[in-house]
Amino acid sequence: MSEQYRSAWAEIDLDAVRANVRALAELAQPAQLMAVVKADGYGHGAVPAARAAVAGGATWLGVALVEEGVELRRAGIDAPVMLLSEPPAGSATAVVQHGLTPVVYTASGIEALAKAVAHASNERPLPVHLKVDTGMHRVGCTVADAGALADSVVARDELRLEGVLTHFAVADEPENAYTAEQLDRFDAVLADLRGRGVQPDLVHAANTAGLLVHGERARFDLVRTGITIYGVPPAPEHRDRIALRPALALKARVSHVKALPAGARLSYGLRYTMERAGTVATVPVGYADGVPRNLAHTGGEVLLGGRRCPIAGTVTMDQLMVDVGDGRVECGDEVVLLGRQGDEEITADEWAERLGTIAYEIVCGIGPRVPRTYV
Numbered sequence: 124m125s126e127q128y129r130s131a132w133a134e135i136d137l138d139a140v141r142a143n144v145r146a147l148a149e150l151a152q153p154a155q156l157m158a159v160v161k162a163d164g165y166g167h168g169a170v171p172a173a174r175a176a177v178a179g180g181a182t183w184l185g186v187a188l189v190e191e192g193v194e195l196r197r198a199g200i201d202a203p204v205m206l207l208s209e210p211p212a213g214s215a216t217a218v219v220q221h222g223l224t225p226v227v228y229t230a231s232g233i234e235a236l237a238k239a240v241a242h243a244s245n246e247r248p249l250p251v252h253l254k255v256d257t258g259m260h261r262v263g264c265t266v267a268d269a270g271a272l273a274d275s276v277v278a279r280d281e282l283r284l285e286g287v288l289t290h291f292a293v294a295d296e297p298e299n300a301y302t303a304e305q306l307d308r309f310d311a312v313l314a315d316l317r318g319r320g321v322q323p324d325l326v327h328a329a330n331t332a333g334l335l336v337h338g339e340r341a342r343f344d345l346v347r348t349g350i351t352i353y354g355v356p357p358a359p360e361h362r363d364r365i366a367l368r369p370a371l372a373l374k375a376r377v378s379h380v381k382a383l384p385a386g387a388r389l390s391y392g393l394r395y396t397m398e399r400a401g402t403v404a405t406v407p408v409g410y411a412d413g414v415p416r417n418l419a420h421t422g423g424e425v426l427l428g429g430r431r432c433p434i435a436g437t438v439t440m441d442q443l444m445v446d447v448g449d450g451r452v453e454c455g456d457e458v459v460l461l462g463r464q465g466d467e468e469i470t471a472d473e474w475a476e477r478l479g480t481i482a483y484e485i486v487c488g489i490g491p492r493v494p495r496t497y498v
């Protein structure tokens with residue numbers, strides 16, 4: 124959008140991203156740190172987040188899509204960028220052209236990348252990482268196939284087996300033995316590769332929870348952190364494991380104010396009733412912006428005038444209402460939906476808990492219609 128008139132925005136604190144990455148990099152040592160900036164940097168803006176992460180000490184960036192990697196390259200970012208799943212057939216040429224580092228786990232994927240390298244007549248082989256499914260059952264080769272696939276990469280002049288990785292399913296659950304079982308399977312794969320004379324430079328397994336909860340065994344050579352670089356713990360119970368600064372605040376300005384009598388009912392479905400006569404403020408942000416429709420019905424609040432006020436009635440597509448009670452409010456007053464105002468703070472975790480989801484979905488859900496401002 125070239126011109127901006129709306130009074131709703133997401134404020135991204137890049138200093139917080141840098142500080143979070145610095146703290147994580149220290150915790151990960153001697154392993155390197157990857158900053159995962161897929162999904163537009165978990166809603167924070169991929170390019171600014173990537174730059175801040177590299178400034179904070181991340182040596183790798185991670186993305187889900189080839190398009191996301193290309194966006195980083197077009198912005199002039201030259202840090203190593205890993206595609207966390209095997210790139211789709213048809214994208215191999217772009218992967219090679221843009222110097223992205225793909226994860227591989229199928230014979231056809233390996234073949235396609237080798238061909239693209241051969242056609243590009245690259246001077247040096249393309250580094251690839253072999254992903255092994257040790258129990259998440261999303262993507263990756265089987266434990267049984269890992270050795271043969273590794274051999275097939277090593278046998279090709281066009282490719283170099285730079286890394287081997289896996290991904291955890293329940294790393295955020297300290298008591299769950301499943302992560303140790305995944306690590307046992309992964310260790311067996313690494314031993315098998317060693318037996319074949321294959322020892323990639325970078326072994327990696329841990330996401331944020333893997334580092335915070337299972338760091339001793341899971342950090343290997345590289346740790347892939349996403350949610351914490353944005354200052355959000357992977358689950359609320361891990362909040363105290365590392366000091367983090369939330370990087371995203373969602374703010375808006377009051378667009379309309381009215382006095383309503385006791386008993387007035389508000390918004391679609393008339394599901395909110397004014398218990399007492401009071402002031403209601405309208406805020407120009409809605410579910411099309413990532414404020415879930417149900418937030419009001421699960422006790423959702425905003426910060427206005429330095430205090431918590433309930434969202435009054437169903438959140439609509441572009442707007443929501445706030446019951447200010449007998450508080451003073453004027454058009455143009457700042458409303459904080461996520462973030463800090465005075466002594467109060469509303470976190471993505473708080474929304475997630477109310478809505479029965481995880482904070483990842485909250486921050487990734489802040490829509491593209493919300494302009495990001497960087498501080």
Ligand SMILES: Cc1ncc(COP(=O)(O)O)c(C=O)c1O
Pocket residue numbers: 159207290329330331332347348349350351357
């Ligand atoms: C393969 C892989 N590694 C690492 C991450 C980062 O996870 P987190 O944001 O929990 O640190 C993700 C994110 O989903 C992922 O898919």
